[in-house]
Amino acid sequence: MDLRIFTEPQQGASYDTLLSVAKATEDLGFDAFYRSDHYLVMGDSDGLPGPTDAWITLAGLARETSRIRLGTLMTAATFRLPGPLAIQVAQVDAMSGGRIELGLGSGWYGEEHSAYGIPFPREKFGRLEEQLEIITGLWGTPVGEKFQFEGTHYQLKDSPALPKPAQPKVPVLIGGLGKVRTPRLAARFADEFNIPFASLDDTRAQFARVRAAAEEHGRSADELVYSNALVACVGKDDAEVARRAAAIGREVEELKENGLAGSPAEVVDKIGRFAEAGTSRIYFQILDLGDLDHLELIAREVGTQLS
Template sequence: MDLRIFTEPQQGADYDTLLAVAKASEDLGFDAFFRSDHYLSMGPVDGLPGPTDAWITLAGLARETRTIRLGTLMTAGTFRLPGVLAIQVAQVDQMSGGRIELGLGAGWFEEEHRAYGIPFPKERIARLEEQLAIVTGLWSTGEGERFSYEGTHYQLTDSPALPKPVQPRIPVLIGGHGAVRTPRLAARYADEFNLPFASLEDTERQFGRVRDAAREAGRDPGDIVYSNALVVCVGKDEAEVARRAAAIGRGADELRADGLAGSPAEVVDKIGRYAEKGASRIYLQVLDLDDLDHLELISSQVQSQLS
């Protein structure tokens, strides 16, 4: 079971904080450091000092880390044109020496679009499908060849399809709870399917839909990595669990029900139940980014039991 650290910096984190978490994640042996792609905080927080851009952040981290993989859950398709996104991600992959992964979603948080003057179009899933075709098409076009695309929402003509990433294929993550279109897109484009904040029952159901869609598309369902994203809150004792839950404005019982919370043994047991549903990777949503002791505890007493 791979454990990855997943952060939500729109809730309040600057680059230096993210760098500290990424370096700690690398030093502690976590598989990857991922971040969200949002420009507005959610819930009763002010988000100070303000938003950071996902791909500018990852470009910086690419030069200041050495081994840990880096990526997004999920880049909002509404924020960037697909041709520009392909260039950005390929460049950051070069900067990292081939450690980048792209989670790409349709974009959903309308309020942040209004706040920063970003168009929030209808038919975002249809746009996402074209974006996936363009980004992966640009990367897979041979050097010296040209790429063109004629879609409803995007048109590319005679593109040199440069730059190329270091990796032969940058892993593409697709995720979500949609019952029909999301599994179909995952079957066609995803190296990994991620289901965020889902129960065991919903995980089993959605993973099954993706597997069925892969078979219908003529693809081996085993070629796709299946993962969950879940909030994490681990403590050596009940008082520490309660303290960490209170620090993120949540209750310990709520987190036990909806995420990965409790003692290391409790969390290991619950991760095992997600593994039984087909997950081979968990993104640990860490919300208190100043609590690096939390990462150390997870590494030493949870991750150590899963390797």
């Protein structure tokens, strides 16, 4: 089981805070550091000191880490044009020595678009599909050849399709619980399919849809990595679990039902049940970024039992 750290910096985190978490992620043996791509706080937090840009953050971390994978859950297709995004990701991949992964979604949070003057089109899924075609097409075009694209939302003519990523192929993540279009999109473009904050039953059902769509598309379903992102709240005893739950404004029992919460043994057991459902990678959503002892506990008491 791959274990990764997933952060939500829009809730309030500076670059220096994210750097501390990323370095702890690397030092403690986790597989990857991921972050959300949002520009507006959610809920009651004041969000101070304000948002950080996902790809600027990852560019910095690319130069200040050496082993861990780095990526987004998920970059919003509404935030960036596909050509510049392909350039950004390829450049950051080169800066990291080939450790970047791209999670790309349609975008959903209307308020952050209006807060920062970002267009929020009604038809988002079609734009996402075209962005995936363009980004993977640009990266896959042989050096010296030109890339063309004529779509409903985007048109590219005589693109040199440069630069190329350092990796032969940047892994692409697609996720969500859409029952028809999302599995089909994953079958065409995804190296990994991620389900955020879902139950075991929903996980089993959605993985089955994606596996079926992959086979229909002519791919082996086992070509894809299947993963879950779940909020983490782990403690060495009940008091520590309760303290960590209170720090993120959540209730222990709700977290145990919907996330990865409780003692290390409880969390290991629940991850085992996700493994039985087909999960091979877990993203621990860490909401209190100042609590690096939390990461150390997960690494020492959970990670060592799942390696």
